[in-house]
Amino acid sequence: MSDVQFQQSHSLGLDKARELAQRWVEGAGAKMGLTCKTEQGADKDVVSFERSGVNGTMVVTGESFNVDIKLGLMMKAFKPMIEAEITKSFTRMIEKASGGEA
Known part of the structure; x- marks a missing residue:
């Protein structure tokens, strides 16, 4: 069972969602x-990620981003901050890609 689960729907299509996922990997992924x-x-991408105390996946489709993260014992204390950062970064990316203010 995942410690952090995040699902964000969008209407960007798979190509744009792939682009955003790659941006996340290069930005947030590198930062962390x-x-x-x-x-x-063909119809979805799976981004697997890990570091000491954290591992998870992001499933990218033309309609949604689904993130599941398993936290190690020492990282569980940071769960609220991790959830907030994921929500903020994906909301901002999708809004900006959709032509809204970010």
């Missing part, structure tokens, strides 16, 4: 020291 691996599929 995550090692990321992306597997592209």
Whole structure:
């Protein structure tokens, strides 16, 4: 069972969602020291990420981003901050990509 689960719907389509996921990997993933691996599929991509005390996946489709994260014992104390940062970063990325203010 995941410690952090996040689901964000969007109407960007798969190509734009892939672009945003890659941006997340390069920005937030690098900032947090995550090692990321992306597997592209016909109708969805799966980004696997990990670092000491954290591992998870992000499933990217043309309609949603689904993030599941398992936290190690020492990282559980940071769960509220991790949830807030994920929500903020994805909301901002999707809003900006949709032509809204970010």
